[in-house]
Amino acid sequence: MKVLVIGGGAREHALCRSLSLDPDVTALYCAPGNAGIAEVAELHPVDALDGDAVARLATELGAGLVVVGPEAPLVAGVADAVRVAGIPCFGPSGEAAQLEGSKAFAKDVMAGAGVPTARSYVCTTPAEIDEALDAFGAPYVVKDDGLAAGKGVVVTEDLAAARAHALSCDRVVIEEFLDGPEVSLFAITDGTTVLPLQPAQDFKRALDGDEGPNTGGMGAYSPLPWADPKLVDEVLRTVLQPTVDELRRRGTPFSGLLYAGLAITSRGVRVIEFNARFGDPETQVVLARLKTPLAGVLLASANGTLDALPPLNWRDDAAVTVVIASHNYPDTPRTGDPIDGLADVAAKDGPDAYVLHAGTRAEGGAVLSAGGRVLSVTATGKDLTAARERAYTALGRIHLDGSQHRTDIALKASRD
The missing domain is CATH 3.30.1490.20 (ATP-grasp fold, A domain)
Structure with missing residues (x-):
């Protein structure tokens, strides 16, 4: 199978890395991609928000599956255009993606589905x-x-x-404010069957101790040793399946990745938000633990055959990812700085630790920063302590002038 991934961040690098390791994937393309993705996939230029352009590219490449990574192309209806061209696509329709595109729409769906969430205006x-x-x-x-x-x-x-x-x-x-720790739980769905993945926790604040401004996410880990073992089953029963059923009832079936951002409150599980795609940086740790080859699962979602899949297999290892961000992120980040030490990580820390690229570009044999979040240093280990030690050891080999990262990713959970 030939697969085309749309996007150019660390989430897409994580997806491409997993797909590149799948024996059923015979050719892997990414558009537009980044400097790191170029090591595992063939890059092509494309306007990711132009559905017709994406569909043309997929047709020219002979892709048997298109995977749309970011939210903006999904809300713009890119998956619809790909499906009109007769190509299976992993990702919801533009209408269903309003579950992320409009928080008011999401609240209305949750009310119709009886999903527990915060009171709101x-x-x-x-x-x-x-x-x-x-x-x-x-x-x-x-x-x-x-x-x-x-x-x-x-x-x-x-x-x-x-x-x-x-x-x-x-x-x-x-x-209303929801007390309690937050959890990210992804589920792959074909609009009827819902297949939950393993939960993760991300770190949204820029600074250690959950201080500073909100960001797109500064790190993540999985599994969650402190979480109730029944959490995934409970969320499937009370949140994920009812939401998918409600969207289908409304005539806007949701297929692709349904991401529930949850608060584990004193009154039980509550939904903070829904997203219509893999989350970044949680994807980096969830896919690091997934043993089942990825392409077949995504294709089953696109084709409506998830109910025929065997249960997913997971590695026992823990995974941690730490984001290296540019100077001045999340305000106006400085870009164009050279990144050193990437080859050192590959030589000394692989395969247990590796670097996923987010905001990078290649220029004259060098890799330069090209965004706010630049790299996700990801590692696995027998437990969170081992995984975070490997991640921070690898991170220490990388130099990006003025960069910043949190030093406490998964620290508290590793001590629980």
């Missing part, structure tokens, strides 16, 4: 914003209704900051 005027902030009180949770690359959410005790963020959005969802 959808606001479009200053008066509505003030009323909602007053109703819930601090800590204030303010979410831009549309896509914001993981940075549209503000959680703050500061009323002025909450109000300012709300007023900067065209439409905003203001909701």
Whole structure:
């Protein structure tokens, strides 16, 4: 099978790495890709938001499966265009992807499905914003209704900051604060059958100790030694399956990757948000632990045959990923800096530790930074302690001027 992956971040590098190890994949392409993905896949230029351009490229390459990585192309309907061209595509329709594209739509679906979530108000005027902030009180949770690359959410005790963020959005969802640890649980679905993956936890704040501004994610780990062993079954029963069933009932079946961002509160599991694609950086650790070849699972989702698959196989190993970000991230990041030490990691730390590229580009034999989150240093080990030790050892070999990373990824969980 020939596979085309759309996107160019660390999530897509993780997907391409897993697909490159799948014996059923005879050719692997990525568009537009990045400097790291070029080592495992053939790169092609494409406007990832142009569904017709993606479909033409897939047709020219003879792809038997297209995997759309990022949320923006999914919301733009790229998967629809690929399917119209007669090519199986992993990823929801533009209409179903509104589950991520609009938080108000997601809240409406959850209400229809009876999925437990935070109480909320959808606001479009200053008066509505003030009323909602007053109703819930601090800590204030303010979410831009549309896509914001993981940075549209503000959680703050500061009323002025909450109000300012709300007023900067065209439409905003203001909701009650959910206490308790957060968990990311992915599920692959064909619109009927739902196949949950292993849970992970990510670290959204820029600085150690969960301080600083929100980011797209600074690291992740899996498994979660502190989580209830019945968590996945409970979330499948109360969240994932009801949501997929409700979308199908509405005439907008969801196939692809359904990502539930969850809070384990004192009152039980609550949904913080849904995403319509693999999360970054959680994908890096979840796929590091998946033993089942990936391509067949994604194709079964695209073809509606997930119910015929045997259960997924998982490695016992733990996995940790640590993000190296550019100077000044998550504000305006500095780019164009050379990255040194990548070959050193490959020679000294592989295969238990490896580097997945996010914002990178190749230029004249060098690899340069090209975004806010630049690399995801990923490692596996017999437990979280071993995995994080390998990840940080590998990270120590890499030099990117002015870069930043958290030093506490999976630290608390490794001590539990």
